[in-house]
Amino acid sequence: MADIGTERKGRAQAVAMRLWNSRWLLAAGFVAVLMVYGFAGISGYVVLLAGAVLVAAAMLPAGVAHQSTENAAAIEASGLQRLSGEYLAAAVADPLIIFDRSAAVVHANAAAFAAFGGIAPGVSLSLKFRAPEMQALLDNILSGNVASDSVDYIEKLPVERAYRVSASSVGHATDLYVLVFKDQSEARRIDRMRADFIANASHELRTPLASIAGFIETLRGPARNDPAAREQFLQIMQNQTSRMARLIDDLLSLSRLEMKPYLKPGTEVDLRQAIDSVIDSLGPLAKENGVVIERDFAQGPLDVPGDRDELFQVFENLLENACKYGQSGGRVVVSITRGDSDPEPGIDVTIRDFGPGIPEEHIPRITERFYRVDVENSRTQKGTGLGLSIVKHILTRHNARLSIRSEVGKGAAFTVHLPAR
């Protein structure tokens, strides 16, 4: 039914179109008929008949000849001419920015938004990319002396990224230019990592290694025939090797994080479920330390964009710390609240312990690698000095913030603010 209706409507529209297209011819025909009527004095019926014939003729489909020439022209132009620059930019996986003669952004693709943010159309590129080499590149290309140019550009903060940036003008006299960023962070990071790894790890691995070497010497020498001492020394050596294994695990997970500094967009994490599973997995440790974990979760959905495994590690590290170092408090409170009052709406997860707390002068620095508030205590709790460093790394990737509040003797509270985007 509906099909017939629309078909009929379509046909009526076509007829109206034809009438409209031949309106001038129709008008001229009518004038001619009226003139004949006036001068020749024929009957009115003949005039009406002539008018009806004219209208009917105009309603008939016109010859398709000139329509087909139009179609041919359209087919000819449908190559790259009709392709929108926007679609083309979206199809490029690297960050790409199109700008005009005054260095103002005309269009930036999704990759550019993800990498740099805050590049709405109209923002000046020379204000956004202030590094001297980028300024030189922009000046060079805008002066019109060269058609294309490229430089190496390194962004240190918030996470280090290195790009090979090439700029070139688009088409002939369009007054548009394009910047394409080729990410080379990976190669640079591998270089840096090697140096860092050797510096950090060699120092930390040396200590247990030295003690193992010492005990081996003792076992081969003075303690050769002393079964009691042998048993004790072997126990210590076992502890030291497991410490080294933990350290290597942490170093590897830290370097894995550094290898891929930004996050795959689009995945959502249900915090309630993630934190529940963290609490379950740390149940045995809490029992061993005599700590009770209490939950205080807000109502409603608690989803944030992020990577589930990484956020799991964040809360695992924080809760593990709370259980170990806040042991004397006897309880740990995990609370999730909606931080809507914050300038950046999101969800706050707070892990609070009631242990000895952290002295104020250490708070700013405890996320540094191998920084320990109390070296002795950290060793006995089997800490590697990397837990909070890993936490901070993951949170930086999530655009999240870690704030630490503590009062000596009253415990410490670690709050993670995850933006809801």
Next chain:
Amino acid sequence: MQSVHIVSAYDEELKYLSKRIAAMGGHAERMVEQAVAALVNANPGLAQKVIRDDLVLDEGQREIDDKAIIIIAKRQPMATDLREIVGAIRISADLERVGDLGKNIAKRVVAVADGRQPNSLFRGLEALANLALTQLKEVLDVYASRSVEKIGFVRDRDDQIDAMYTSLFRELLTYMMEDPRNITPCTHLLFCAKNIERIGDHATNIAETIYYIVTGDQMPADRPKGDKTDKIILPATLPAK
């Protein structure tokens, strides 16, 4: 950014000012970054380069001052335009000081490079510099995008910088008490830390100027004071280790 004027050359002049500010900002960021890298890696060559680069900033500030005065004289600016121009003068002065502080850090590289100091100190300095540089970068990004609602974060960072500086101050004092031979390099490092902390203050100043340019109001004056080094007194003898 600005509304369009009838004389388009006026727009061009204002745009030129903000472009020069951005270029100065880029130079200042780079100088501080390289000065700290030279300090941490004990690289006197890089330090020399930083010291030479300071000329660019001095030159930039003079140019912006001249241009701004000429615009005021020629165009008789009002409201936003006037704030924009006066703001440019103030921001360029702050950036020039940031460059000076970076240069000062670079000058101390040689003095510190002699005796090797504990790694944790350098890591602390690096972290402090990262905080200050992040703050400077965020502020200059706000200057580009004019989104003043992000300025609140800048002050939060200022607190972090002050807390970190206080912690480093304490640590440096401890090293000096441990061994008098540490006093020379540690004093230099103390000045470096102070310089970095001052860079953060200049970034906050710039943030306040931007707020004024965009809104026409002064930023609320509840700037908290987190630097507690004026009260640090370590006991005369070291605690038993």
